[in-house]
Amino acid sequence: MIAVSVQAQRSREKCPPGVRVTMAGYYGFGNFGDELLAEASIEALLRCGVGRGQIVLLSNAPEESARRFGVDAVDRWQPGRVREVLRRSETLLLGGGGLFQDATSLRSCLYYWGLVRMAYFLGVVPWALGQSVGPLSTRTGRWMTRDALQCCRVVQVRDDASRAVCHSLGAPVEPGHDLALSLSGLFGKGKPPLALTKKFPSKKFLINLRPCADDLPERFARAVAEGLASGSEPLGVALSESDERLMACLMERKILPPMPVLRIVDASGAARVWSGAAGAAGMRLHFAVLSALAGTPLTLAPYDPKVRAFAESHNIPVWREGPLPTPRPAEKGPTPGSVRKEIDALCRRVLSGVLI
DSSP, X not given: OOOOSSOOSSOXXXXXXXXXXXXXXXXXXXOHHHHHHHHHHHHHHHHTTOOGGGEEEEESSHHHHHHHHSSEEEETTOHHHHHHHHXXXXXXXXXXXXXXXXXXXXXXXXXXXXXXXXXXXXXXEEEEEEEEXXXXXXXXXXXXXXXXHHHOSOEEESXXXXXXXXXXXXXXXXXXXXXXXXXXXXXXXXXXXXXXXXXXXXXXXXXXXXXXXXXXXXXXXXXXXXXXXXXXXXXXXXXXHHHHXXXXXXXXXXXXXXXXXXXXXXXXXXXXXXXXXXXXXEOOHHXXXXXXXXXXXXXXOOSSHHHHHHHHHTTOOBOOSSSOOOXXXXXXXXXXXXXXXXXXXXXXXXXHHHTO
């Protein structure tokens, strides 16, 4: 994450005049993947001529988000403040992530549906980039998702499964990719990916686990531990506090080998972790995205349709049961430049259309 060295001088207590974009997503919750999506969205807006002073971000931790990104941020849980921001804004951007899903509860659908509807009634143009849509198992979740997406001027999804869900809802969408794939500066030019034998080499091997509803993390951890060659250097990589706690617990239970666990909070930390890594095995989508950008051979354990879709689109080996497949570098995927080009085209279409 590109930290802004000097906090904006203007007051954070009032929404600045001339707001072009209010950004909403799962920001400020301590998940590094979602912070990457916020950064990618802001960078796209800057490339398209929107100034930092014309962006307001809705966040769970507004002061931290303001320092990190150099834009104004307000508390997403204060309806009065959110309404004030939207009244002064031209557009509402849902900037990446799996915002419309009811796998755990209806709360996410309800929040973002309510936000889109508030914007729509205030005459603000809603739009969405880099979305995963689904799973949606309830009639209420499907109705709220359909209604919200049909209010949006542009809806871009990041995988074919999401496009199929949207088509089933009658919501027009455009194909795309995860917004974080546009962040070419995270690792620099890097080196060609290391070749792997069937056994992992005796070098740094990255492991990422995240909690989910079943025992997948424990079963995957056992497969990874059994696949590590003698002399390898396992390193736990946490993208959130829950990842960190889970891997510590699995080490205590002797399921994972003893290893350091590093919590990634910014781009420099990610660059240090992925530098020289010979392979990786993980669960989170943005662990996969970062591995792909770094050229690190990878095996994934999909806990969610979005991770499965990323593995399929990039020809990444998937673990289901038994021995861990040999990690491979991501293939077939788009370049950061091509992702930036498609994002920028949509941004310009929406932002120019607001003025018509």
